[in-house]
Amino acid sequence: MILVTGGAGFIGGNFVLDWLDVQDEPVVNLDLLTYAGNLETLNRVADHPHYQFVQGDIGDSALVSRLLAEHQPRAIINFAAESHVDRSITGPEDFIQTNIVGTFRLLEATRAYWSRLSDHDRAAFRFLHVSTDEVYGSLDKTAPAFTETHRYEPNSPYSASKAASDHLVRAYHHTYGLPVLTTNCSNNYGPYHFPEKLIPLCIHNALTGQPLPIYGDGQQIRDWLYVKDHCSAIRRVLEAGSLGEVYNVGGWNEKANLEVVKTLCAILDEEQPRADGLSYATQISFVKDRPGHDRRYAIDASKLERELGWKPAETFESGIRKTVRWYLANPDWVAHITSGAYRDWTNKQYGL
Ligand code: NAD
Ligand code: TYD
Numbered sequence: 001m002i003l004v005t006g007g008a009g010f011i012g013g014n015f016v017l018d019w020l021d022v023q024d025e026p027v028v029n030l031d032l033l034t035y036a037g038n039l040e041t042l043n044r045v046a047d048h049p050h051y052q053f054v055q056g057d058i059g060d061s062a063l064v065s066r067l068l069a070e071h072q073p074r075a076i077i078n079f080a081a082e083s084h085v086d087r088s089i090t091g092p093e094d095f096i097q098t099n100i101v102g103t104f105r106l107l108e109a110t111r112a113y114w115s116r117l118s119d120h121d122r123a124a125f126r127f128l129h130v131s132t133d134e135v136y137g138s139l140d141k142t143a144p145a146f147t148e149t150h151r152y153e154p155n156s157p158y159s160a161s162k163a164a165s166d167h168l169v170r171a172y173h174h175t176y177g178l179p180v181l182t183t184n185c186s187n188n189y190g191p192y193h194f195p196e197k198l199i200p201l202c203i204h205n206a207l208t209g210q211p212l213p214i215y216g217d218g219q220q221i222r223d224w225l226y227v228k229d230h231c232s233a234i235r236r237v238l239e240a241g242s243l244g245e246v247y248n249v250g251g252w253n254e255k256a257n258l259e260v261v262k263t264l265c266a267i268l269d270e271e272q273p274r275a276d277g278l279s280y281a282t283q284i285s286f287v288k289d290r291p292g293h294d295r296r297y298a299i300d301a302s303k304l305e306r307e308l309g310w311k312p313a314e315t316f317e318s319g320i321r322k323t324v325r326w327y328l329a330n331p332d333w334v335a336h337i338t339s340g341a342y343r344d345w346t347n348k349q350y351g352l
Helices: 012-022 039-045 061-071 085-090 094-116 119-124 159-175 197-207 229-238 257-271 302-308 316-329 329-338 341-350
Strands: 002-005 027-031 051-055 075-077 126-132 180-185 187-189 212-215 221-226 247-250 254-256 285-289
Touching: 002 012, 002 061, 012 027, 012 039, 027 061, 039 329, 061 094, 075 094, 075 197, 075 229, 075 329, 085 159, 085 341, 094 126, 094 159, 094 254, 126 159, 126 229, 159 180, 180 229, 187 229, 187 316, 197 257, 197 316, 212 257, 212 302, 221 229, 221 257, 221 316, 229 247, 229 302, 247 302, 254 257, 254 302, 257 285, 257 316
Parallel strands: 002 027, 002 075, 027 051, 075 126, 126 180, 180 247, 187 221, 212 285
Antiparallel strands: 221 254
């Protein structure tokens, strides 16, 4: 079986759902259920015979050691993290605790477990660390996209904490021989995305008649990847990645934020027009820029294609339409999480 951490979040949740659809292998999901964790995402598999949920912290060494001894996983996939840049600016402490200390403790418990495995199982074991392109810092408009050898230049408390975790993972391979793999992926979008991030926030705000907040001039560029493509890349790296290697994962879809939001509005205008006949684009509102806002991320994912034959299945146009349709078809999922603590955050961040 495999152990997934952070499997009640956006990407981990999609990964668990897809895993159970395509693999015949049990998965245990260890998730602390912070504000970003949502078990409703996993309703469909809650009673699946190959699925088990455990609420807990990757930094809880006793719990993790017990789970490893009990379930004897052949692989761990570490999604668990604090993941929102804006929250890392207003409160970096949780990012240090989970992304750095938590990953360190998870690595330590894994090392102890792995060192006691049989020679065969030790050789077959994998620790796959899920990371971000944000560790590489910001690119000028014409600079080549990030390759795996790009210098680490993290600029936010979030990206700095993920960079630290990447370094720890690397060190556990070089120092102790732990069989690790690291993926650095660009911005994901798709179903079950918590509406604090740009795309789900704008879909939610559009449909509820609220402003669509664009930071600064909206010309910051991100590379966008449909979440199911990220999940297939992780499965492929787990299956065939070379030990200790890093793989960049991206969608070859560089878009400025304003363009992304205008595209969303155009699709919403078609799929669910506003009652007054106006475009959702009239709700776009330019707001104060994010401090230290990275101007451009771009991922060169050619190593993953060349060495492991992975390519994204979705274009931005196909993926974003699927995403909008998913949100229109699943208003309950959104309604259940956009209350209480969510409102506190949007009030604080946007003064809504
Ligand atoms: P998310 O915030 O949606 O989910 C994180 C999950 O981790 C939540 O379910 C939360 O409850 C859980 N968690 C947090 N702290 C924990 C702890 N101490 N112990 C156990 N569980 C804990 O994040 P996401 O967008 O799904 O991102 C998953 C991973 O992918 C992260 O490591 C992130 O850095 C990375 N990543 C995300 C993106 C993106 O666009 N979202 C892109 C590249 C990489
Ligand atoms: P986000 O989804 O938070 O991802 P990240 O910061 O990890 O790239 O933001 C994507 C881009 O959208 C980023 O450049 C910040 C911008 N943004 C806005 O313009 N308005 C918003 O309300 C949010 C949340 C993000």
